[in-house]
Amino acid sequence: MTRRIQFLTALLAGLASLDLHAAALYYTETGWSDSASRIDPVPGIAGASRETLEALPNVDPRGIAVDNVNGHIYYSSGFSIKRANLDGAGATTILTASSGIGDVEVDPVGGKLYYSTIFAAPTDGIWSAALDGSGATLIHDAVTLAAAGAEATITTRDVFNIKVDADLGLLYWTADDGGVAGRTALNVSSIGGGDASQLWVAAGRSSAIDKMAIDFDSDTLYYSVGSTSNEIRRSALDNSGLVTLVSGVGRPGALAIDVAGDDLYFWVGNTLYAGALDGSGLVSRSFVGSGLFDVSDLELGISVVPLPPAVALCVTALIGLGATQRRQPVRG
Numbered sequence: 001m002t003r004r005i006q007f008l009t010a011l012l013a014g015l016a017s018l019d020l021h022a023a024a025l026y027y028t029e030t031g032w033s034d035s036a037s038r039i040d041p042v043p044g045i046a047g048a049s050r051e052t053l054e055a056l057p058n059v060d061p062r063g064i065a066v067d068n069v070n071g072h073i074y075y076s077s078g079f080s081i082k083r084a085n086l087d088g089a090g091a092t093t094i095l096t097a098s099s100g101i102g103d104v105e106v107d108p109v110g111g112k113l114y115y116s117t118i119f120a121a122p123t124d125g126i127w128s129a130a131l132d133g134s135g136a137t138l139i140h141d142a143v144t145l146a147a148a149g150a151e152a153t154i155t156t157r158d159v160f161n162i163k164v165d166a167d168l169g170l171l172y173w174t175a176d177d178g179g180v181a182g183r184t185a186l187n188v189s190s191i192g193g194g195d196a197s198q199l200w201v202a203a204g205r206s207s208a209i210d211k212m213a214i215d216f217d218s219d220t221l222y223y224s225v226g227s228t229s230n231e232i233r234r235s236a237l238d239n240s241g242l243v244t245l246v247s248g249v250g251r252p253g254a255l256a257i258d259v260a261g262d263d264l265y266f267w268v269g270n271t272l273y274a275g276a277l278d279g280s281g282l283v284s285r286s287f288v289g290s291g292l293f294d295v296s297d298l299e300l301g302i303s304v305v306p307l308p309p310a311v312a313l314c315v316t317a318l319i320g321l322g323a324t325q326r327r328q329p330v331r332g
Contacts, residue, residue: 024086024303025265025272026053027254028061028075031293036061036075036088040303043263045274045285053088062160063104063115066301070108070131073301076101081115081133086303094133099123103173103297105162106131112191114139114171116159124156126173128191139171139193153177154187154198160296161209164191165216172237174209177201184208186221186237200239211297213257222277224252224266232266232279245279254298267295 024040034056039048059078066073066086074083077093079100084091099120106113113129125141138144140156157176164171171191177183182204189196202208205227212223214237221239225231232246232255245264246252255266257277264277275282 022303023258023261024301025256025298026064026066026073026301027267027298028064028296029294030060030062030296033293034059034061036064036073036082036084038088038303039272042265042300043258043261043274045272045283048272048285050287051088053084054082054091060100060296062100062102062118062296063162064297064299065104065106065113066299067106067108067131068302072131074104074106074113076104076115081113083131083133086301095129095136097127097136102159103162105164107164107166110166110191112164114162114164114191116156116162116173118158118160121157124159126156126159126162126171139191140173140189140196144193145196148189148194148196153180153185153201154196158184161212163212163214165214166191167216172199172214174212182208186212186239188237199237210252211254213255215257215259217259222255222257222264224255226251226253232264234277245277246273246275246282249273249282249284254295256298256300258300265298265300267298 022041024038025042026038029035029037036053038051038053042048056077061076064075071086072083073086074081080093080096081101081104082091083094097117099117102116102118104115111131113131116126118124122142126139127136128139129136142155145154155175159173159175161174169191170188172188174184174186177185183202185201186199188199206229209223210226212221214221219237221235221237223233225233230251231244232252233242234245235242250268253267257264262277265274271284271286273282273284
């Protein structure tokens with residue numbers, strides 16, 4: 001071990017004893033009460049409270065992402081993406097697209113924001129930008145996928161899930177498969193758009209991904225299924241080893257995972273559920289009177305303060321060192 005690694009490890013070990021932040025759940029809600037909101041604190045949701053960070057009437061905010069390093073949240077607002085502090089203060093529009101925003105994802109270490117544009121087929125797309133919204137660049141649309149030699153069924157239609165494996169430089173997204181009735185696929189490419197492939201295609205809406213979360217260290221996919229199934233499921237990224245974690249509690253919507261804490265969170269209507277990653281030990285709390293209609297996206301983050309810049313730099317350095325030990329990517 002080099003002296004530099006020893007120094008970074010010792011520094012982070014000391015910081016681990018400090019209460020720098022508390023966990024919170026951030027989410028966007030569409031329907032009767034369009035908003036970006038926060039549940040704080042978690043994981044013990046019995047004492048948690050709901051706070052509206054910004055009301056967004058009539059714009060169907062569908063995506064939210066948390067930048068724990070720099071202390072920001074990003075969320076969609078109609079055709080725009082807004083950035084705010086973790087407490088919702090300082091909200092400002094950082095970019096505006098030509099059509100509605102489907103999902104939002106952030107890579108604070110790489111300094112990139114990823115988002116999809118929807119409801120403008122055949123020009124639906126997946127984009128990247130700097131964290132301040134500048135330099136928006138098209139990664140995928142129907143034309144770029146075709147030019148890359150991808151299968152005809154890989155599209156950017158109705159992209160409501162984007163996940164980025166920053167260590168391996170991979171972009172995952174769900175999309176309609178091009179109009180074949182009721183089927184949705186999980187796709188993967190490089191973060192720059194190259195080497196696109198399809199990991200699996202659902203047979204129909206009863207088995208298709210609604211919202212998803214990915215544990216990249218174990219290549220494990222967690223996802224909710226609506227339609228007639230109403231389940232939370234877990235599988236490998238190619239959908240092998242499929243197991244049902246939760247069923248019989250109603251139609252689940254957005255979900256989030258905390259691998260370190262062995263926690264799974266998901267919404268059913270206005271009720272927030274929490275349990276272990278295997279679906280056991282479920283507890284719930286209904287937020288009566290919140291006006292919840294449809295939670296469209298859910299992310300786990302911090303709620304008090306961002307990491308100081310020096311600490312963030314150390315974390316980034318260790319992430320980089322750890323990336324050299326990562327497994328090889330799973331590809332279709």
